[in-house]
């Protein structure tokens with residue numbers, strides 16, 4: 127993996143000096159709602175923690191340093207980052223174009239909530255920029271991309287799609303949760319805004335739910351900041367502190383998780399119960415060239431498609447002993463998800479099949495346990511699951 131070493135330094139040192147009050151090496155947790163009003167004429171950085179808080183600001187400075195952007199804005203969850211973004215930038219009658227395979231919560235918000243407020247969304251296969259271009263003609267306010275897609279790992283050419291957005295006067299937003307700034311830099315590829323669920327790789331330890339948004343555009347940041355204040359969607363000081371700790375090892379974790387993912391993926395290719403194994407660093411990955419152009423490594427997720435359906439997939443999850451069946455991803459623990467019944471259960475079955483989220487698809491977020499033990503656990507679960515399914 128060719129990650130740039132500069133991220134190791136930035137994740138530990140970026141954007142922050144030692145605490146000015148006592149020289150504390152960790153930014154203190156400012157567990158306070160209120161800050162004393164200064165006298166007229168003095169600068170007032172903080173007044174009330176729904177608006178801004180020094181610990182949250184510390185995380186924002188560090189995340190900003192990672193993308194060479196303005197300080198990020200941090201939110202109580204990935205979804206509150208996403209909902210604040212759309213509510214800040216859209217009004218009734220506006221049109222959004224979005225990757226067809228996206229996070230389930232984003233799909234739900236766009237279709238069920240924004241749809242009722244008079245904002246229309248169109249879901250297109252952005253892995254083909256010609257389809258994006260056709261949809262952008264509407265005219266469109268926001269183009270939202272997710273690459274790699276969840277859970278099929280289909281890639282979207284960020285540079286090509288963002289150039290199209292610019293040409294048609296739309297803002298381009300990339301949900302970069304899966305790769306993080308360490309493995310992919312959408313702002314350098316032309317995106318106006320990146321969004322993150324910091325709950326996943328950035329925290330990485332299953333300790334916090336959180337989100338963030340980065341941009342290099344002052345006016346955009348101000349609009350988002352204003353709406354965060356209106357909605358009260360800011361992160362807490364406690365969570366910002368924990369996220370700062372998790373973030374320090376992000377480059378190391380991604381490096382090892384990518385290695386482990388590739389070990390697991392290569393071995394699973396020989397399992398007779400598996401039809402397809404998907405990981406961007408595998409030799410037979412269909413969009414190999416794009417993967418090498420736009421991301422520094424394939425990341426920690428492996429998707430497998432079984433020779434079987436719901437029954438076999440559910441039983442496989444049920445027989446895991448080491449890995450955890452769960453809906454989260456990106457953490458030090460290996461988490462295994464059956465997307466059709468878990469993250470994408472609210473998507474109608476015909477639509478799921480169309481998108482490739484078939485009943486036999488399992489997403490593995492490979493963690494930091496011994497990769498041979500992860501593999502052995504998956505293999506034994508598959509063996510028992512298929513034996514049982516065959517006798518059932």
Ligand SMILES: *Cc1c(COP(=O)(O)O)cnc(C)c1O
Nearest residue numbers: 203204205229301303323325336
């Ligand atoms: C988890 C996730 C979200 C939502 O984040 P929460 O922190 O769970 O609210 C958004 N986008 C992607 C790609 C995710 O994986």
